[in-house]
Amino acid sequence: MLSLLRLEIRRMLVDTRFLILMLALPIAMYLLFTNIFGNTPPVNGLSEDVREMIAMAAFGAIGAALMATAPRIAVERTNGWLRQLRTMPISARTVITAKVLSAMVWGLPAIVLVDLTAVLDHGVRLPAWQWPAIGGLLWVGTAPFAALGTLLGYLTDGDTAFGVMFGIYLALAALGGLWMPVSILPKVLQHIAAVLPSNRFAELGWRIASGGSPSLLGATILVGWLAAFAALAGLLYRRSNALR
Amino acid sequence: MSAAAVDFDEVTKNFGQVRAVDRLNLTVHKGELVAMLGPNGAGKSTAANLLLGLLRPTGGHVTVLGRRPAEAVAAGQVGAMPQDGGLMPGVTVAGLVDLARDIYPHPRPLAELLTDADLAGLAGRRVDRLSGGQTQRLRFALAIAGDPELLVLDEPTTAMDVRSRQDFWRTVRGYAARGTTVLFATHYLAEADENADRIVVVAGGRVVVDGTPAQVKASAGGHRVRFTVGGGELAGLDRLPGVTAVEVHGSSVTLRTTDAETTVRALLCAREHTPDLEVTGADLEDAFLALTH
Numbered sequence: 001m002l003s004l005l006r007l008e009i010r011r012m013l014v015d016t017r018f019l020i021l022m023l024a025l026p027i028a029m030y031l032l033f034t035n036i037f038g039n040t041p042p043v044n045g046l047s048e049d050v051r052e053m054i055a056m057a058a059f060g061a062i063g064a065a066l067m068a069t070a071p072r073i074a075v076e077r078t079n080g081w082l083r084q085l086r087t088m089p090i091s092a093r094t095v096i097t098a099k100v101l102s103a104m105v106w107g108l109p110a111i112v113l114v115d116l117t118a119v120l121d122h123g124v125r126l127p128a129w130q131w132p133a134i135g136g137l138l139w140v141g142t143a144p145f146a147a148l149g150t151l152l153g154y155l156t157d158g159d160t161a162f163g164v165m166f167g168i169y170l171a172l173a174a175l176g177g178l179w180m181p182v183s184i185l186p187k188v189l190q191h192i193a194a195v196l197p198s199n200r201f202a203e204l205g206w207r208i209a210s211g212g213s214p215s216l217l218g219a220t221i222l223v224g225w226l227a228a229f230a231a232l233a234g235l236l237y238r239r240s241n242a243l244r
Numbered sequence: 245m246s247a248a249a250v251d252f253d254e255v256t257k258n259f260g261q262v263r264a265v266d267r268l269n270l271t272v273h274k275g276e277l278v279a280m281l282g283p284n285g286a287g288k289s290t291a292a293n294l295l296l297g298l299l300r301p302t303g304g305h306v307t308v309l310g311r312r313p314a315e316a317v318a319a320g321q322v323g324a325m326p327q328d329g330g331l332m333p334g335v336t337v338a339g340l341v342d343l344a345r346d347i348y349p350h351p352r353p354l355a356e357l358l359t360d361a362d363l364a365g366l367a368g369r370r371v372d373r374l375s376g377g378q379t380q381r382l383r384f385a386l387a388i389a390g391d392p393e394l395l396v397l398d399e400p401t402t403a404m405d406v407r408s409r410q411d412f413w414r415t416v417r418g419y420a421a422r423g424t425t426v427l428f429a430t431h432y433l434a435e436a437d438e439n440a441d442r443i444v445v446v447a448g449g450r451v452v453v454d455g456t457p458a459q460v461k462a463s464a465g466g467h468r469v470r471f472t473v474g475g476g477e478l479a480g481l482d483r484l485p486g487v488t489a490v491e492v493h494g495s496s497v498t499l500r501t502t503d504a505e506t507t508v509r510a511l512l513c514a515r516e517h518t519p520d521l522e523v524t525g526a527d528l529e530d531a532f533l534a535l536t537h
Contacts, residue, residue: 003346011334014370080330084386087296087317087324087396090347243300244259 001094008068008102017162018067023110026060027117033179034122043181045210050126053118054134054205055178060110061138062172062198065145066152066165068103073153074161077240092241099153100146107142111135130208137204137214144197144222147229154236172198197225247310249274249394249425250295255304257290257449264290266449267304272427274393277420279436279443280429281460287449288429289327292398295427296324309393316394320348323392325383325400327429331371338367341385348390360415361385362408376403384412388419395419397428401435413439433525437461461525467504469511472520473497484510496520 012018033052040048073096076082085095112135118124126134149165156164173179175189176198182190193199200218207214250272257265265287272278280288293299294306297314308316316322332340338354341363345351358364361381366374374382380403387395397416401409417439420426430436436443437457445453445460453460466486473495482490486503501507504523511518 003343007332007335007339007343010339011332014334075333076330079333080326080328081332083298083326084324084329084331084383086298087322087326087329088344088347088386089318089320089349089390243297 001090001098004090004095004098005101008072008098009105012068012102012106015067018064018106021166022060022063022067022106023113026056026063026110026114029059029179030056030114030117031121043183044206046206049118049122049124050209051181051206053114053122053124054138054209055202057111057114057134057138058141058198058202058205059173059178060114061107061142062145062201063169064106064110065103065142066149066169068106069099069146069149070152070156070165071158071161072099073150074156075158077153078158086241092237096150096237100143100150103146103149104139104142107139108135111138126209133208134205137208138201141201141204141222144201144226144229147226147233148197151229151233151236154233154240172196175199176202178202195221197222248272248307249276249309250427251305251307252291252294253305253307255291255294255301255306257287257294257299258302264449265294265301268446268450270444270451270454272425274425275420275423277417277426277439277441278428279440280427280446281431281433281436281443282429282446283431286446288431288446289398290449291446292324292327292396292427292429295396296322296326298326320350320390321393322396323387323390323394324396325380325387325398326396327398329383331379331382333372335371336367337363337369337371337374337382337385340371340382341389344386344389348392350391351389352391357385357389360388360418362411362415377405377408380404381408381412384415393425395424395426395428397426399429399431401430409435433461437525462502466500466502468524469499469501469504469507470520470522470524471497471511471518480514481511484514 030052034049037048037052042048043051082092082095086092115131115135152165152168153161175193176196177185177193178198182193182199185193200221203218204214248271250270252268252270255265255268256263268287268291280291282288290299294301295308295313297312297317306313309321338358341354341357345354345357358367361384363378363381363385366378371382380400384400387397395416401412404412416426440457443453443455443457443460444451453463478492478497481487481497481499484499484507486501486507487499488502489500491498499507499511508523
């Protein structure tokens with residue numbers, strides 16, 4: 001299990017698409033957005049620099065979690081690697097668990113890199129306790145996205161996985177208020193945003209940064225998505241591994 | 245520990261209306277090196293997948309090393325190159341072989357595996373940058389990583405060049421000599437002939453011939469002697485010793501014979517000129533015409 005996890009984590013380093021889209025893109029977008037909207041007055045006690053920092057950290061973490069699961073699982077189902085593993089003494093459950101853990105591990109640098117950029121480039125300062133609180137909550141909060149990625153890995157095949165995943169990723173980011181505040185979206189989209197996991201995910205961090213604590217409703221919605229995605233992924237996983 | 249390595253007992257496997265394996269009975273004893281020979285669609289891969297616990301039989305019982313296939317696989321007793329098996333992208337050759345070593349309870353040393361699979365110079369190469377033959381060799385390395393009691397190889401030499409093939413079979417025979425039971429599927433008669441102790445010919449999902457390579461070839465109708473007619477009579481060719489059939493296509497004549505040597509001696513005595521003379525073994529199509537009808 002450990003050596004599989006190690007390989008799963010290491011292989012992402014040679015995946016240029018992953019490194020550019022999931023690690024570099026959130027940083028670039030952070031710099032872009034803060035320089036465009038940087039002078040906006042604080043909303044709910046949250047400066048634009050900090051709001052964007054958390055939004056882009058969330059954006060990167062969601063991307064890393066999806067990227068380490070959906071295309072990997074879809075490609076390996078298609079190319080026969082999962083089949084090879086089924087002839088070896090390792091359970092399918094362990095194989096998928098390693099992918100989910102790898103997704104969670106890669107969420108961490110995605111978060112830290114954006115935070116670092118905010119500190120270095122924009123001089124963002126937060127009370128010391130808020131850093132581990134925000135980082136930790138965002139990290140734990142990637143779980144629903146790792147589950148979603150696993151689900152997508154079983155719904156798509158090697159050719160379609162990346163496109164489908166990326167489309168959903170961008171929609172989650174745009175509608176979830178990661179690119180622009182939900183308050184400037186049309187009313188209908190605001191209602192949708194309130195139930196999206198991406199919005200509730202970033203909200204974990206926004207709440208802490210403005211001196212509050214996570215909302216019970218937000219946490220409930222995230223756990224609900226996690227349960228739904230995990231249940232569906234589990235269903236497809238069992239169907240895929242069932243003996244014919 | 246007297247259980248057979250592999251036992252198919254009246255095994256049937258249906259895919260919808262199609263019966264891929266039809267009341268198959270086959271026992272492979274420990275230490276045997278057995279080829280499962282048959283054309284595409286004969287049921288070889290289905291049989292291999294039943295052995296690996298990837299499929300469940302519709303009827304009958306499959307036993308591997310005295311237990312259910314999935315149990316033998318979970319215990320690390322089986323190594324396999326399954327049909328349509330693939331590799332993990334984005335990792336190195338040595339990284340992947342090391343993963344396999346980590347998965348099996350009693351792995352062989354990395355260096356030995358790389359040598360046996362002829363991958364020593366490719367340890368640091370990315371898996372997705374291997375050629376077809378190299379990919380097959382890496383899949384072989386994964387199959388032998390756990391020092392399995394039973395090796396199941398489904399069309400293992402696909403995409404390998406001639407030298408790779410020779411090295412590959414030398415290594416497989418080496419494993420068999422040390423006591424590993426090997427069952428491989430192929431549609432090349434020559435490959436089965438040169439490398440197996442025993443050939444099981446499968447057609448229509450059942451065993452049609454089971455014996456040594458010599459026995460199988462004999463039952464497959466022997467050899468073909470072909471030459472070009474450089475003038476002279478065609479009459480009498482069918483009376484040459486050993487000849488069972490004469491086919492004439494334009495100026496090319498093919499004699500089917502059960503005893504190629506005697507036939508050729510008689511042919512050379514009987515005719516002044518026999519240009520383009522060649523003797524070939526019965527190919528698989530011939531074998532199947534002979535064996536299944």
